[in-house]
Amino acid sequence: MAKLDFSPIADTTRRAEIVALLRRAILTGQLEPGQKLNELRISEQMRVSRAPLREAMRELVQDGILTSIPYAGTFVIDVTAKDIIDAYSLNKVLDEFAIECTWPLRDQRFFDELDRRHATVKQATRALDTTRQIETALQLHGLIYEWADNSVLLETWQRLTSRLQMYFALHQQARAEPVPAEDVHETYVALLKGNDMRAAQRHAREHIDLDFEELLAYARSLEKRASKGA
Amino acid sequence: MAKLDFSPIADTTRRAEIVALLRRAILTGQLEPGQKLNELRISEQMRVSRAPLREAMRELVQDGILTSIPYAGTFVIDVTAKDIIDAYSLNKVLDEFAIECTWPLRDQRFFDELDRRHATVKQATRALDTTRQIETALQLHGLIYEWADNSVLLETWQRLTSRLQMYFALHQQARAEPVPAEDVHETYVALLKGNDMRAAQRHAREHIDLDFEELLAYARSLEKRASKGA
DNA sequence: GACAAACAGATTGTCGACAATCTAACAAGA
DNA sequence: TCTTGTTAGATTGTCGACAATCTGTTTGTC
Structure with missing residues:
Protein backbone atom coordinates (compact mmCIF):
# COMPACT_ATOMS: atom_id res chain seq x y z
CA MET A 1 0.00 0.00 0.00
CA ALA A 2 1.34 3.44 -0.84
CA LYS A 3 2.21 5.47 2.22
CA LEU A 4 -0.09 8.44 2.03
CA ASP A 5 -1.26 10.70 4.84
CA PHE A 6 -4.77 11.97 4.35
CA SER A 7 -5.67 15.09 6.24
CA PRO A 8 -9.06 15.18 7.93
CA ILE A 9 -11.78 16.43 5.64
CA ALA A 10 -13.24 19.83 6.33
CA ASP A 11 -15.92 20.28 8.97
CA THR A 12 -18.96 20.84 6.82
CA THR A 13 -21.27 22.34 9.37
CA ARG A 14 -22.77 25.75 8.88
CA ARG A 15 -21.49 26.64 12.32
CA ALA A 16 -17.86 26.14 11.30
CA GLU A 17 -18.29 28.24 8.18
CA ILE A 18 -19.98 30.99 10.12
CA VAL A 19 -17.13 31.02 12.61
CA ALA A 20 -14.65 31.40 9.77
CA LEU A 21 -16.65 34.18 8.14
CA LEU A 22 -17.13 36.14 11.35
CA ARG A 23 -13.52 35.70 12.40
CA ARG A 24 -12.29 36.98 9.09
CA ALA A 25 -14.65 39.95 9.24
CA ILE A 26 -13.41 40.87 12.69
CA LEU A 27 -9.71 40.25 12.14
CA THR A 28 -9.66 42.29 8.95
CA GLY A 29 -11.44 45.14 10.66
CA GLN A 30 -14.64 44.93 8.60
CA LEU A 31 -16.40 44.70 11.92
CA GLU A 32 -15.20 47.52 14.14
CA PRO A 33 -14.31 47.20 17.82
CA GLY A 34 -17.27 47.76 20.06
CA GLN A 35 -19.73 47.15 17.25
CA LYS A 36 -22.82 45.16 18.08
CA LEU A 37 -23.64 42.02 16.13
CA ASN A 38 -27.34 41.88 15.37
CA GLU A 39 -28.27 38.22 15.20
CA LEU A 40 -31.35 38.58 13.04
CA ARG A 41 -29.68 40.82 10.49
CA ILE A 42 -26.56 38.67 10.19
CA SER A 43 -28.51 35.41 10.01
CA GLU A 44 -30.62 36.85 7.19
CA GLN A 45 -27.56 38.08 5.33
CA MET A 46 -25.90 34.68 5.63
CA ARG A 47 -29.15 32.86 4.83
CA VAL A 48 -28.78 30.83 8.01
CA SER A 49 -30.97 30.43 11.06
CA ARG A 50 -29.99 32.00 14.34
CA ALA A 51 -29.12 28.72 16.08
CA PRO A 52 -25.81 27.98 14.34
CA LEU A 53 -25.00 31.68 14.26
CA ARG A 54 -25.41 31.94 18.00
CA GLU A 55 -23.29 28.86 18.57
CA ALA A 56 -20.60 30.32 16.36
CA MET A 57 -20.72 33.52 18.37
CA ARG A 58 -20.25 31.57 21.60
CA GLU A 59 -17.05 30.13 20.17
CA LEU A 60 -15.71 33.54 19.28
CA VAL A 61 -16.66 34.88 22.69
CA GLN A 62 -14.52 32.19 24.29
CA ASP A 63 -11.87 32.97 21.71
CA GLY A 64 -11.66 36.42 23.18
CA ILE A 65 -12.56 38.55 20.16
CA LEU A 66 -16.25 38.89 20.97
CA THR A 67 -17.90 39.73 24.24
CA SER A 68 -21.44 38.94 25.27
CA ILE A 69 -23.80 40.69 27.66
CA PRO A 70 -26.98 38.70 28.39
CA TYR A 71 -30.10 40.21 26.85
CA ALA A 72 -28.04 43.14 25.59
CA GLY A 73 -26.07 41.66 22.74
CA THR A 74 -22.75 40.36 21.50
CA PHE A 75 -20.08 42.88 20.61
CA VAL A 76 -16.67 43.00 19.02
CA ILE A 77 -14.18 43.53 21.83
CA ASP A 78 -13.02 47.02 22.55
CA VAL A 79 -9.33 47.53 22.03
CA THR A 80 -7.53 49.56 24.67
CA MET B 1 -24.60 59.69 48.94
CA ALA B 2 -22.96 56.74 50.64
CA LYS B 3 -20.03 55.39 48.68
CA LEU B 4 -20.96 51.81 47.84
CA ASP B 5 -19.68 49.67 45.01
CA PHE B 6 -22.25 47.30 43.62
CA SER B 7 -20.91 44.33 41.74
CA PRO B 8 -22.67 43.40 38.51
CA ILE B 9 -25.64 41.14 39.12
CA ALA B 10 -25.33 37.51 38.14
CA ASP B 11 -25.94 36.36 34.58
CA THR B 12 -29.28 34.67 34.93
CA THR B 13 -29.47 32.84 31.66
CA ARG B 14 -30.00 29.13 31.52
CA ARG B 15 -26.89 28.91 29.40
CA ALA B 16 -24.69 30.34 32.14
CA GLU B 17 -26.11 27.95 34.70
CA ILE B 18 -25.64 25.00 32.40
CA VAL B 19 -22.02 25.99 31.82
CA ALA B 20 -21.46 26.08 35.57
CA LEU B 21 -23.15 22.72 36.11
CA LEU B 22 -21.28 20.98 33.33
CA ARG B 23 -17.97 22.51 34.31
CA ARG B 24 -18.38 21.37 37.87
CA ALA B 25 -19.37 17.87 36.75
CA ILE B 26 -16.29 17.61 34.58
CA LEU B 27 -13.82 19.20 36.96
CA THR B 28 -14.90 17.00 39.83
CA GLY B 29 -14.62 13.91 37.70
CA GLN B 30 -18.31 13.04 37.72
CA LEU B 31 -18.04 13.05 33.97
CA GLU B 32 -15.12 10.85 32.98
CA PRO B 33 -12.52 11.69 30.34
CA GLY B 34 -13.53 10.51 26.90
CA GLN B 35 -17.14 10.18 27.90
CA LYS B 36 -19.74 11.28 25.39
CA LEU B 37 -22.29 13.91 26.31
CA ASN B 38 -25.69 12.93 24.97
CA GLU B 39 -27.54 16.17 24.29
CA LEU B 40 -31.04 14.76 24.51
CA ARG B 41 -30.43 12.92 27.74
CA ILE B 42 -28.72 15.83 29.48
CA SER B 43 -31.28 18.36 28.32
CA GLU B 44 -34.06 16.18 29.68
CA GLN B 45 -32.26 15.72 32.99
CA MET B 46 -31.72 19.45 33.33
CA ARG B 47 -35.24 20.21 32.10
CA VAL B 48 -33.83 22.49 29.45
CA SER B 49 -34.06 22.51 25.70
CA ARG B 50 -31.09 21.55 23.58
CA ALA B 51 -30.40 25.07 22.31
CA PRO B 52 -28.90 26.58 25.49
CA LEU B 53 -27.25 23.27 26.28
CA ARG B 54 -25.50 23.21 22.94
CA GLU B 55 -24.38 26.80 23.33
CA ALA B 56 -23.01 25.97 26.76
CA MET B 57 -21.13 23.05 25.27
CA ARG B 58 -19.57 25.30 22.63
CA GLU B 59 -18.21 27.46 25.40
CA LEU B 60 -16.65 24.51 27.17
CA VAL B 61 -15.21 23.25 23.91
CA GLN B 62 -13.40 26.55 23.48
CA ASP B 63 -12.46 26.33 27.13
CA GLY B 64 -10.55 23.19 26.29
CA ILE B 65 -12.29 20.66 28.53
CA LEU B 66 -14.71 19.37 25.90
CA THR B 67 -14.04 18.36 22.34
CA SER B 68 -16.53 18.20 19.51
CA ILE B 69 -16.65 16.06 16.39
CA PRO B 70 -19.34 17.12 13.91
CA TYR B 71 -22.23 14.68 13.66
CA ALA B 72 -20.45 12.34 16.09
CA GLY B 73 -20.81 14.09 19.41
CA THR B 74 -19.19 16.16 22.11
CA PHE B 75 -16.83 14.43 24.52
CA VAL B 76 -14.94 15.16 27.69
CA ILE B 77 -11.30 15.58 26.69
CA ASP B 78 -9.04 12.60 26.99
CA VAL B 79 -6.23 13.07 29.45
CA THR B 80 -2.86 11.84 28.34
C1' DG C 1 -19.10 -17.86 4.27
C1' DA C 2 -17.67 -13.15 2.50
C1' DC C 3 -18.95 -9.00 0.88
C1' DA C 4 -21.85 -5.11 -0.38
C1' DA C 5 -26.28 -2.71 -0.48
C1' DA C 6 -30.24 -1.32 2.06
C1' DC C 7 -32.53 -0.42 6.13
C1' DA C 8 -33.61 1.15 11.03
C1' DG C 9 -32.51 3.48 15.08
C1' DA C 10 -30.32 6.92 17.41
C1' DT C 11 -27.98 11.34 17.57
C1' DT C 12 -26.50 15.68 15.95
C1' DG C 13 -27.37 19.95 13.08
C1' DT C 14 -30.72 23.32 11.68
C1' DC C 15 -34.98 25.71 11.45
C1' DG C 16 -39.01 28.76 12.49
C1' DA C 17 -41.84 30.43 16.24
C1' DC C 18 -42.66 31.95 20.93
C1' DA C 19 -41.25 33.89 25.58
C1' DA C 20 -38.36 36.91 28.33
C1' DT C 21 -35.87 40.97 28.59
C1' DC C 22 -34.02 45.41 27.38
C1' DT C 23 -34.26 50.26 25.46
C1' DA C 24 -36.25 54.38 24.45
C1' DA C 25 -40.05 57.24 23.95
C1' DC C 26 -43.92 59.03 26.16
C1' DA C 27 -47.30 60.27 29.79
C1' DA C 28 -48.49 61.37 34.69
C1' DG C 29 -47.64 63.32 38.98
C1' DA C 30 -45.02 65.87 42.65
C1' DT D 1 -38.56 70.57 35.70
C1' DC D 2 -37.45 66.43 37.46
C1' DT D 3 -38.75 61.97 38.61
C1' DT D 4 -41.45 57.87 38.11
C1' DG D 5 -44.62 54.63 35.75
C1' DT D 6 -46.20 52.87 31.32
C1' DT D 7 -46.03 51.27 26.85
C1' DA D 8 -44.31 49.85 22.21
C1' DG D 9 -40.74 48.13 19.54
C1' DA D 10 -36.77 45.64 18.89
C1' DT D 11 -33.57 42.05 20.29
C1' DT D 12 -32.01 38.19 22.76
C1' DG D 13 -33.05 33.65 25.04
C1' DT D 14 -35.51 29.35 24.70
C1' DC D 15 -38.37 25.83 22.82
C1' DG D 16 -40.18 21.89 20.06
C1' DA D 17 -40.00 19.83 15.49
C1' DC D 18 -37.71 18.51 11.28
C1' DA D 19 -33.58 17.38 8.30
C1' DA D 20 -28.97 15.47 7.79
C1' DT D 21 -25.68 12.29 9.24
C1' DC D 22 -23.67 8.35 11.53
C1' DT D 23 -23.67 3.41 13.24
C1' DG D 24 -24.97 -1.17 13.56
C1' DT D 25 -27.87 -4.73 11.68
C1' DT D 26 -30.07 -7.20 8.31
C1' DT D 27 -30.66 -8.86 3.87
C1' DG D 28 -29.38 -10.38 -0.60
C1' DT D 29 -25.98 -11.98 -3.86
C1' DC D 30 -21.85 -14.35 -5.38
Missing part, protein backbone atom coordinates in the same frame (compact mmCIF):
# COMPACT_ATOMS: atom_id res chain seq x y z
CA ALA A 81 -3.87 50.44 24.79
CA LYS A 82 -3.53 48.23 27.83
CA ASP A 83 -4.89 45.22 25.99
CA ILE A 84 -2.26 45.59 23.31
CA ILE A 85 0.54 46.04 25.81
CA ASP A 86 -0.66 43.05 27.83
CA ALA A 87 -0.79 40.79 24.80
CA TYR A 88 2.59 42.11 23.72
CA SER A 89 4.32 41.37 27.01
CA LEU A 90 2.80 37.91 27.32
CA ASN A 91 3.82 37.15 23.78
CA LYS A 92 7.44 37.86 24.63
CA VAL A 93 7.38 35.33 27.44
CA LEU A 94 5.64 32.68 25.37
CA ASP A 95 8.03 33.21 22.50
CA GLU A 96 11.04 32.53 24.66
CA PHE A 97 9.43 29.36 25.94
CA ALA A 98 8.39 28.21 22.48
CA ILE A 99 11.93 28.60 21.17
CA GLU A 100 13.22 26.60 24.12
CA CYS A 101 10.76 23.78 23.40
CA THR A 102 11.30 23.79 19.67
CA TRP A 103 15.07 24.02 19.74
CA PRO A 104 15.95 20.34 20.23
CA LEU A 105 13.19 19.27 17.82
CA ARG A 106 14.40 21.22 14.82
CA ASP A 107 15.11 19.11 11.76
CA GLN A 108 15.23 19.47 7.99
CA ARG A 109 11.47 19.54 7.71
CA PHE A 110 11.44 22.42 10.19
CA PHE A 111 13.96 24.41 8.20
CA ASP A 112 12.11 23.74 4.96
CA GLU A 113 8.82 24.88 6.45
CA LEU A 114 10.54 27.92 7.90
CA ASP A 115 11.79 28.89 4.46
CA ARG A 116 8.44 28.20 2.87
CA ARG A 117 6.61 30.50 5.26
CA HIS A 118 9.28 33.13 4.99
CA ALA A 119 8.89 33.07 1.22
CA THR A 120 5.15 33.45 1.58
CA VAL A 121 5.60 36.55 3.71
CA LYS A 122 7.99 38.06 1.18
CA GLN A 123 5.51 37.32 -1.57
CA ALA A 124 2.68 39.07 0.25
CA THR A 125 5.02 41.95 1.01
CA ARG A 126 5.93 42.34 -2.66
CA ALA A 127 2.25 42.21 -3.61
CA LEU A 128 1.54 45.02 -1.11
CA ASP A 129 -1.31 42.93 0.28
CA THR A 130 -1.16 44.19 3.84
CA THR A 131 -3.89 41.95 5.22
CA ARG A 132 -2.16 38.90 3.87
CA GLN A 133 1.17 40.24 5.02
CA ILE A 134 -0.07 40.33 8.60
CA GLU A 135 -1.54 36.87 8.26
CA THR A 136 1.57 35.28 6.80
CA ALA A 137 3.93 37.03 9.21
CA LEU A 138 1.97 35.61 12.12
CA GLN A 139 2.06 32.20 10.48
CA LEU A 140 5.83 32.40 10.15
CA HIS A 141 6.01 33.46 13.73
CA GLY A 142 3.72 30.62 14.74
CA LEU A 143 5.94 27.85 13.43
CA ILE A 144 7.93 27.65 16.63
CA TYR A 145 4.67 27.08 18.46
CA GLU A 146 3.49 24.37 16.12
CA TRP A 147 6.86 22.69 16.39
CA ALA A 148 7.16 22.96 20.16
CA ASP A 149 5.05 19.83 20.62
CA ASN A 150 3.06 21.34 23.45
CA SER A 151 -0.64 21.42 22.69
CA VAL A 152 -1.53 23.74 25.52
CA LEU A 153 1.11 26.21 24.46
CA LEU A 154 -0.10 26.06 20.87
CA GLU A 155 -3.69 26.73 21.90
CA THR A 156 -2.59 29.64 24.01
CA TRP A 157 -0.64 31.09 21.13
CA GLN A 158 -3.52 30.70 18.72
CA ARG A 159 -5.84 32.55 21.01
CA LEU A 160 -3.28 35.29 21.39
CA THR A 161 -2.78 35.37 17.63
CA SER A 162 -6.44 36.18 17.03
CA ARG A 163 -6.05 39.35 18.98
CA LEU A 164 -2.68 40.26 17.59
CA GLN A 165 -4.00 39.92 14.07
CA MET A 166 -6.90 42.18 14.97
CA TYR A 167 -4.62 44.75 16.54
CA PHE A 168 -2.30 44.81 13.56
CA ALA A 169 -5.23 45.11 11.16
CA LEU A 170 -6.61 48.03 13.16
CA HIS A 171 -3.27 49.73 13.19
CA GLN A 172 -2.80 49.18 9.52
CA GLN A 173 -6.25 50.63 8.94
CA ALA A 174 -5.56 53.63 11.15
CA ARG A 175 -2.67 54.82 9.04
CA ALA A 176 -3.48 55.18 5.39
CA GLU A 177 0.03 54.55 4.06
CA PRO A 178 1.14 51.05 3.08
CA VAL A 179 3.43 48.90 5.22
CA PRO A 180 7.15 49.23 4.45
CA ALA A 181 8.15 46.62 1.92
CA GLU A 182 11.47 45.66 3.46
CA ASP A 183 12.11 42.27 4.94
CA VAL A 184 12.38 42.29 8.71
CA HIS A 185 12.38 38.52 9.19
CA GLU A 186 15.72 37.66 7.62
CA THR A 187 17.70 37.64 10.85
CA TYR A 188 14.98 35.84 12.75
CA VAL A 189 14.93 32.97 10.28
CA ALA A 190 18.72 32.79 10.18
CA LEU A 191 18.98 32.59 13.97
CA LEU A 192 16.38 29.86 14.17
CA LYS A 193 18.57 27.87 11.80
CA GLY A 194 21.70 28.56 13.81
CA ASN A 195 23.18 26.97 16.93
CA ASP A 196 22.81 29.70 19.53
CA MET A 197 19.48 29.33 21.26
CA ARG A 198 20.06 32.23 23.63
CA ALA A 199 20.75 34.50 20.70
CA ALA A 200 17.56 33.37 18.99
CA GLN A 201 15.57 34.05 22.12
CA ARG A 202 17.17 37.44 22.57
CA HIS A 203 16.51 38.38 18.98
CA ALA A 204 12.96 37.12 19.19
CA ARG A 205 12.41 39.70 21.88
CA GLU A 206 13.95 42.46 19.84
CA HIS A 207 12.29 41.23 16.69
CA ILE A 208 8.97 41.39 18.40
CA ASP A 209 9.86 44.77 19.70
CA LEU A 210 10.42 45.93 16.16
CA ASP A 211 7.16 44.47 14.98
CA PHE A 212 5.33 45.91 17.92
CA GLU A 213 6.97 49.28 17.99
CA GLU A 214 4.46 50.84 15.67
CA LEU A 215 1.67 48.90 17.31
CA LEU A 216 2.63 50.44 20.62
CA ALA A 217 2.61 53.86 19.03
CA TYR A 218 -0.91 53.08 17.91
CA ALA A 219 -1.71 51.92 21.44
CA ARG A 220 -0.47 55.21 22.82
CA SER A 221 -2.57 57.12 20.33
CA LEU A 222 -5.58 55.18 21.59
CA GLU A 223 -4.63 56.18 25.11
CA LYS A 224 -4.44 59.83 24.16
CA ARG A 225 -7.75 59.73 22.35
CA ALA A 226 -9.37 58.13 25.38
CA SER A 227 -7.97 60.69 27.79
CA LYS A 228 -9.12 63.53 25.54
CA GLY A 229 -12.58 62.02 25.33
CA ALA A 230 -12.70 61.75 29.13
CA ALA B 81 0.38 12.02 30.25
CA LYS B 82 1.67 14.46 27.66
CA ASP B 83 -1.24 16.83 28.25
CA ILE B 84 -0.45 17.00 31.93
CA ILE B 85 3.24 17.54 31.35
CA ASP B 86 2.52 20.23 28.76
CA ALA B 87 0.20 22.10 31.07
CA TYR B 88 2.71 21.69 33.87
CA SER B 89 5.63 23.14 31.96
CA LEU B 90 3.64 26.06 30.61
CA ASN B 91 2.37 26.77 34.08
CA LYS B 92 5.90 27.15 35.33
CA VAL B 93 6.66 29.79 32.72
CA LEU B 94 3.46 31.70 33.34
CA ASP B 95 3.99 31.61 37.08
CA GLU B 96 7.36 33.24 36.79
CA PHE B 97 5.90 35.96 34.60
CA ALA B 98 2.91 36.49 36.88
CA ILE B 99 5.17 36.98 39.88
CA GLU B 100 7.24 39.47 37.92
CA CYS B 101 4.12 41.46 37.00
CA THR B 102 2.58 41.29 40.43
CA TRP B 103 5.70 42.10 42.40
CA PRO B 104 5.66 45.91 42.15
CA LEU B 105 1.88 46.00 42.64
CA ARG B 106 1.81 44.23 45.98
CA ASP B 107 0.16 46.20 48.78
CA GLN B 108 -1.64 45.58 52.04
CA ARG B 109 -4.79 44.44 50.28
CA PHE B 110 -2.72 41.88 48.39
CA PHE B 111 -1.21 40.50 51.58
CA ASP B 112 -4.61 40.36 53.26
CA GLU B 113 -6.16 38.52 50.36
CA LEU B 114 -3.17 36.17 50.29
CA ASP B 115 -3.72 35.31 53.95
CA ARG B 116 -7.44 34.94 53.45
CA ARG B 117 -7.04 32.43 50.65
CA HIS B 118 -4.32 30.61 52.51
CA ALA B 119 -6.66 30.26 55.47
CA THR B 120 -9.38 28.91 53.21
CA VAL B 121 -7.03 26.24 51.91
CA LYS B 122 -6.06 25.22 55.42
CA GLN B 123 -9.71 25.06 56.38
CA ALA B 124 -10.54 22.75 53.47
CA THR B 125 -7.48 20.68 54.31
CA ARG B 126 -8.57 20.23 57.90
CA ALA B 127 -12.08 19.31 56.76
CA LEU B 128 -10.57 16.63 54.50
CA ASP B 129 -12.68 17.97 51.64
CA THR B 130 -10.32 17.10 48.82
CA THR B 131 -12.39 18.60 46.03
CA ARG B 132 -12.57 21.90 47.83
CA GLN B 133 -8.91 21.60 48.75
CA ILE B 134 -7.97 21.47 45.08
CA GLU B 135 -10.27 24.35 44.30
CA THR B 136 -8.98 26.60 47.06
CA ALA B 137 -5.33 25.77 46.43
CA LEU B 138 -5.74 26.83 42.82
CA GLN B 139 -7.47 30.00 43.96
CA LEU B 140 -4.55 30.78 46.26
CA HIS B 141 -2.21 30.10 43.43
CA GLY B 142 -4.29 32.30 41.11
CA LEU B 143 -3.96 35.44 43.18
CA ILE B 144 -0.71 36.44 41.53
CA TYR B 145 -2.52 36.25 38.20
CA GLU B 146 -5.44 38.34 39.34
CA TRP B 147 -3.05 40.88 40.76
CA ALA B 148 -0.73 41.02 37.77
CA ASP B 149 -3.04 43.47 36.01
CA ASN B 150 -2.73 41.70 32.68
CA SER B 151 -6.10 40.58 31.37
CA VAL B 152 -4.67 38.31 28.69
CA LEU B 153 -2.43 36.58 31.20
CA LEU B 154 -5.36 36.11 33.56
CA GLU B 155 -7.51 34.56 30.83
CA THR B 156 -4.70 32.24 29.88
CA TRP B 157 -4.28 31.15 33.46
CA GLN B 158 -7.99 30.56 33.93
CA ARG B 159 -8.11 28.32 30.90
CA LEU B 160 -5.12 26.43 32.18
CA THR B 161 -6.70 26.18 35.62
CA SER B 162 -9.72 24.36 34.25
CA ARG B 163 -7.49 21.59 33.06
CA LEU B 164 -5.29 21.53 36.12
CA GLN B 165 -8.31 21.21 38.35
CA MET B 166 -9.55 18.32 36.24
CA TYR B 167 -6.18 16.60 36.35
CA PHE B 168 -5.89 16.94 40.09
CA ALA B 169 -9.43 15.66 40.59
CA LEU B 170 -8.68 12.65 38.41
CA HIS B 171 -5.52 11.94 40.29
CA GLN B 172 -7.25 12.29 43.61
CA GLN B 173 -9.95 9.93 42.39
CA ALA B 174 -7.41 7.41 41.13
CA ARG B 175 -5.88 6.88 44.53
CA ALA B 176 -8.41 6.06 47.23
CA GLU B 177 -6.46 7.51 50.13
CA PRO B 178 -7.02 11.10 51.22
CA VAL B 179 -4.61 13.93 50.48
CA PRO B 180 -1.96 14.57 53.15
CA ALA B 181 -3.21 17.15 55.59
CA GLU B 182 0.01 19.08 55.96
CA ASP B 183 0.38 22.62 54.76
CA VAL B 184 2.64 22.97 51.75
CA HIS B 185 1.85 26.62 51.03
CA GLU B 186 3.46 28.23 54.06
CA THR B 187 6.76 29.04 52.39
CA TYR B 188 5.10 30.17 49.18
CA VAL B 189 2.99 32.72 51.01
CA ALA B 190 5.93 33.91 53.08
CA LEU B 191 8.10 34.46 50.02
CA LEU B 192 5.37 36.42 48.26
CA LYS B 193 5.36 38.73 51.26
CA GLY B 194 9.14 39.07 51.29
CA ASN B 195 11.52 41.23 49.32
CA ASP B 196 13.35 38.73 47.14
CA MET B 197 11.49 38.33 43.88
CA ARG B 198 13.98 35.89 42.41
CA ALA B 199 13.59 33.65 45.44
CA ALA B 200 9.83 33.75 45.10
CA GLN B 201 10.08 32.81 41.45
CA ARG B 202 12.50 30.02 42.20
CA HIS B 203 10.33 28.66 44.96
CA ALA B 204 7.24 28.92 42.79
CA ARG B 205 8.93 26.52 40.44
CA GLU B 206 9.84 24.11 43.19
CA HIS B 207 6.51 24.56 44.88
CA ILE B 208 4.79 23.66 41.66
CA ASP B 209 7.12 20.75 41.33
CA LEU B 210 5.99 19.50 44.70
CA ASP B 211 2.34 19.92 43.84
CA PHE B 212 2.86 18.31 40.51
CA GLU B 213 5.10 15.52 41.59
CA GLU B 214 2.28 13.18 42.37
CA LEU B 215 0.38 14.41 39.36
CA LEU B 216 3.30 13.43 37.19
CA ALA B 217 3.37 10.02 38.80
CA TYR B 218 -0.28 9.74 37.83
CA ALA B 219 0.64 10.88 34.34
CA ARG B 220 3.25 8.16 34.07
CA SER B 221 0.75 5.58 35.26
CA LEU B 222 -1.53 6.72 32.45
CA GLU B 223 1.36 6.27 30.05
CA LYS B 224 1.98 2.73 31.28
CA ARG B 225 -1.68 1.79 31.10
CA ALA B 226 -1.84 3.10 27.54
CA SER B 227 1.22 1.12 26.45
CA LYS B 228 -0.18 -2.02 28.03
CA GLY B 229 -3.49 -1.53 26.28
CA ALA B 230 -1.71 -1.07 22.94
